[in-house]
Amino acid sequence: MRAALLVLLLLSSAMAGCLGSDNTEEAVSFPQFETVADDDQTYSNADFDGEWFIVIFSAEWCTDPCFDSMHAIWSVMPEAPVLVFSTDPADEPQGIDLATWHESANAHDDTDDDAGVTLSSYLFMKGHEPAAELDITKPGSVGFVDTEGNLIYLHQGRLSDTGLIQEKIDLASGV
Numbered sequence: 001m002r003a004a005l006l007v008l009l010l011l012s013s014a015m016a017g018c019l020g021s022d023n024t025e026e027a028v029s030f031p032q033f034e035t036v037a038d039d040d041q042t043y044s045n046a047d048f049d050g051e052w053f054i055v056i057f058s059a060e061w062c063t064d065p066c067f068d069s070m071h072a073i074w075s076v077m078p079e080a081p082v083l084v085f086s087t088d089p090a091d092e093p094q095g096i097d098l099a100t101w102h103e104s105a106n107a108h109d110d111t112d113d114d115a116g117v118t119l120s121s122y123l124f125m126k127g128h129e130p131a132a133e134l135d136i137t138k139p140g141s142v143g144f145v146d147t148e149g150n151l152i153y154l155h156q157g158r159l160s161d162t163g164l165i166q167e168k169i170d171l172a173s174g175v
Contacts, residue, residue, distance in 0.1 A: 027150040030055070030143070031130040033085075037123040038098035043083070050147055052172040053081040057131045057141040059088040060096035065140035065158030067108040072160040073142070074117050077169055082119075085127025087136060098124045144172040 034044035054073060058066035073080055086093075086101070096104075102124045106117070134143070138157040146152050153168045169175075 027148070027152070030145045030149055030151045031133040033127055033130050035085075035125045035127055037083075037125040038102050039123065043123060043125065045149060048081070048145070048149070051081065052147050052169075052174070053083060053145050054169070054172070055127075055130075055143045055145060056082060056084045057087050057127070057134075057136045057143070058084055058139055059086050059093065060098070060101040061088070061094050062139040063104070063108070065160075067105050069140045069142050069159045070105055070119055070122065071108060071117060072162060073165055074119060076162050076165045078117070079121060080169065082122045083127075084122055084124045085131060086125070087128045087131040087139070089126075089128045091126075098126075144168040146172045147174060 030045065032045055034042060036042050056066065056069055056073075058070075070082070070084065073082060084102075084105070086098075102119070102122070105122070105124070106119050131141075134151070134154065136156065140158050141154065141156045142159040143151050143155075144153045152172055155164075159165065
């Protein structure tokens with residue numbers, strides 16, 4: 001009996017903090033935000049009412065794993081609604097503004113004459129407050145938010161598994 005309880009305790013503690021892996025877990029609302037993106041438009045949760053979206057927590061100075069996660073998502077669904085939040089509270093950390101950061105992310109896969117992909121539909125914006133509320137500690141962390149505004153899955157660190165990305169897009173979008 002004690003062995004069974006110990007196994008249950010170990011298994012339940014290993015699953016602590018997981019989001020959205022099945023219907024038995026409580027939904028977590030994505031934190032409220034309002035911020036200006038690199039297109040000079042102000043966005044908030046209200047702009048995404050009834051819509052699913054992906055959020056990448058990054059920083060202007062983060063190249064890997066951040067750019068890898070961005071490009072992996074693009075390879076699965078180029079038109080996916082993606083918000084890239086900077087977790088750095090400084091206005092222009094290391095002298096990098098939002099537009100330059102976006103350009104760097106676009107150029108990540110450029111080689112010679114091949115311009116690679118462009119992340120033109122991605123919105124780059126400040127967002128250290130939502131990251132802090134979700135206790136995001138690793139750059140490049142990716143969250144999937146469903147049509148109800150619930151964070152259904154959070155992956156901390158590099159996300160390059162295209163099968164997992166597709167699975168979470170399907171879950172968030174209700175497909």
